[in-house]
Amino acid sequence: xxxxxxxxxxxxxxxxxxxxxxxxxxxxxxxxxxxxxxxxxxxxxxxxxxxxxxxxxxxxxxxxxxxxxxxxxxxxxxxxxxxxxxxxxxxxxxxxxxxxxxxxxxxxxxxxxxxxxxxxxxxxxxxxxxxxxxxxxxxxxxxxxxxxxxxxxxxxxxxxxxxxxxxxxxxxxxxxxxxxxxxxxxxxxxxxxxxxxxxxxxxxxxxxxxxxxxxxxxxxxxxxxxxxxxxxxxxxxxxxxxxxxxxxxxxxxxxxxxxxxxxxxxxxxxxxxxxxxxxxxxxxxxxxxxxxxxxxxxxxxxxxxxxxxxxxxxxxxxxxxxxxxxxxxxxxxxxxxxxxxxxxxxxxxxxxxxxxxxxxxxxxxxxxxxxxxxx
Numbered sequence: 001x002x003x004x005x006x007x008x009x010x011x012x013x014x015x016x017x018x019x020x021x022x023x024x025x026x027x028x029x030x031x032x033x034x035x036x037x038x039x040x041x042x043x044x045x046x047x048x049x050x051x052x053x054x055x056x057x058x059x060x061x062x063x064x065x066x067x068x069x070x071x072x073x074x075x076x077x078x079x080x081x082x083x084x085x086x087x088x089x090x091x092x093x094x095x096x097x098x099x100x101x102x103x104x105x106x107x108x109x110x111x112x113x114x115x116x117x118x119x120x121x122x123x124x125x126x127x128x129x130x131x132x133x134x135x136x137x138x139x140x141x142x143x144x145x146x147x148x149x150x151x152x153x154x155x156x157x158x159x160x161x162x163x164x165x166x167x168x169x170x171x172x173x174x175x176x177x178x179x180x181x182x183x184x185x186x187x188x189x190x191x192x193x194x195x196x197x198x199x200x201x202x203x204x205x206x207x208x209x210x211x212x213x214x215x216x217x218x219x220x221x222x223x224x225x226x227x228x229x230x231x232x233x234x235x236x237x238x239x240x241x242x243x244x245x246x247x248x249x250x251x252x253x254x255x256x257x258x259x260x261x262x263x264x265x266x267x268x269x270x271x272x273x274x275x276x277x278x279x280x281x282x283x284x285x286x287x288x289x290x291x292x293x294x295x296x297x298x299x300x301x302x303x304x305x306x307x308x309x310x311x312x313x314x315x316x317x318x319x320x321x322x323x324x325x326x327x328x329x330x331x332x333x334x335x336x337x338x339x340x341x342x343x344x345x346x347x348x349x350x351x352x353x354x355x356x357x358x359x360x361x362x363x364x365x366x367x368x369x370x371x372x373x374x375x
Contacts, residue, residue: 026080026144027347032070037347040080043140043148048095051152053087053107055344057165057368058142060354061109061173062202063291066268067136071293075137082143083109083135084172086165092152099152104159107142107149109173110317111135114154125314131155133314145344145369157320160328166366167327170334174364175323177289177315178205178266183213184319185311186262186287190214193255196236197247197276198266199227201337201363202289206264207234208332215262219254221247221275224358234336242275251279258282265289270296282306288313337364344369 024042029035043052061084067075075081085107089099099105112119113129125132131151135141140148149155159168183206188194192215196203199222207218220231221240228239240250251260259281265273268290274297276286286308298310326332339362342350350365357363 024145025344026140027082027351029067029075029079029081030077033068035068035081035348035351037345040144042146045091045093046148047150048093049151049153051092051096051099051149051156052090053085053105053147053149053152054090055085055087055142055145055147055369056104057087057169057366058082058085058144059169059172059364059366060143060351062200062268064136064143065355066291066293069293071268071291072137079136080140080142080144080147081136082141082147083133083137084169084174085142085147086159086168086172087142087147089152090146097153099156105152105156106159106168106172106320107135107147108155108157108317108320109133109135109177110155110315111150112154113151119154122318123316124318125316143347143367157324160324163328164335165368166338167334168324169366170337170364171320171324171327173315173317174201174205174337175209175327175332175334176317176319178202178207179209179323180315180317180319181289181311181313182206182264182266182287183209185313186264186285187309188213188215188262191216192261193217193219193259194262194264195219195221195251195260195276195279196231196264196266197221197272197279198290199224199231199236199239200266200357203227203264203266204230204234204337204363206266206289207231207236210262210264211235212326212331217254219251219260221251226358226361230363247275248278255281260284262287268292270294274299277303277308277310280306280308282308284308286310338366339363340365342367 089103111131112124113131116128118126199220219238220236223243263276263279265276265288
């Protein structure tokens with residue numbers, strides 16, 4: 001039996017320190033332009049359909065940079081960022097049927113309740129049952145050592161044997177977003193001319209997805225020569241630096257004066273959306289992917305007679321199984337997105353590298369729980 005002694009008079013009674021197993025490190029948002037890699041409580045199961053997942057690899061999205069700029073007002077001080085991860089299931093709620101501890105899973109950027117009217121139409125991004133884009137947005141996200149995954153049965157995918165974390169991680173967000181919100185919403189058809197404004201990771205994903213539909217020409221437009229070089233490697237037939245050249249004149253020259261059949265906006269600032277709208281030919285489609293934090297002008301005085309369709313959208317990730325099959329089969333080279341590797345303890349360095357992509361050449365960075373990482 002252990003003896004217990006009362007503290008001496010006047011000695012302050014201290015609360016016991018949190019047990020190490022109840023704490024973890026995570027990237028926490030503290031308002032515009034403020035973030036920190038800090039110690040926070042480890043997540044716990046809340047709903048019967050939850051899982052607690054140890055994050056093996058995560059990444060940073062352009063949406064995270066928009067959040068840090070203050071563009072996404074729903075994200076509040078104290079939120080753990082991130083909505084993409086590959087991880088190992090640690091525990092599950094009693095209502096989970098298809099996922100068990102020890103499983104390696106891809107955590108989708110979109111959470112699906114699986115039963116609401118939108119989920120039944122595979123419109124998971126518009127989930128009415130508590131899903132949609134919630135990770136790193138409305139609830140704590142994946143840029144952490146552990147994450148709580150709601151509706152894990154319908155919001156994750158088994159990691160195929162022999163497929164690397166780098167490859168699978170690109171299917172959490174970037175590839176479905178470029179494909180669904182850009183290529184499918186833009187109705188890319190064989191023989192089309194596709195102009196993609198923005199040659200960052202999402203623009204490159206749209207190039208990769210568009211190639212599946214055999215367009216006659218893909219034109220990439222960006223201010224960065226390094227990103228335009230990447231666009232060529234990803235399959236662009238022509239590139240335009242719109243910091244030096246008149247993009248509208250160049251696209252018209254390449255299309256006999258008509259403009260593009262499909263214009264995809266992949267940046268998220270007013271100037272790029274407005275440029276995409278000027279590039280479109282009569283009967284064409286403008287597909288907006290970018291996350292916008294400010295109003296953009298829509299020149300209906302020029303567009304109203306042109307039979308132009310403009311689409312917006314949040315990715316549903318309904319295409320993830322198809323893209324995973326294409327990746328495993330070699331039709332999509334997802335690994336080519338990854339340019340830098342970091343460990344979890346280097347999260348702040350990873351953010352700095354990704355945020356200064358024009359200087360660093362970063363496309364996607366992979367942040368791993370491994371003890372070592374190659375840079």
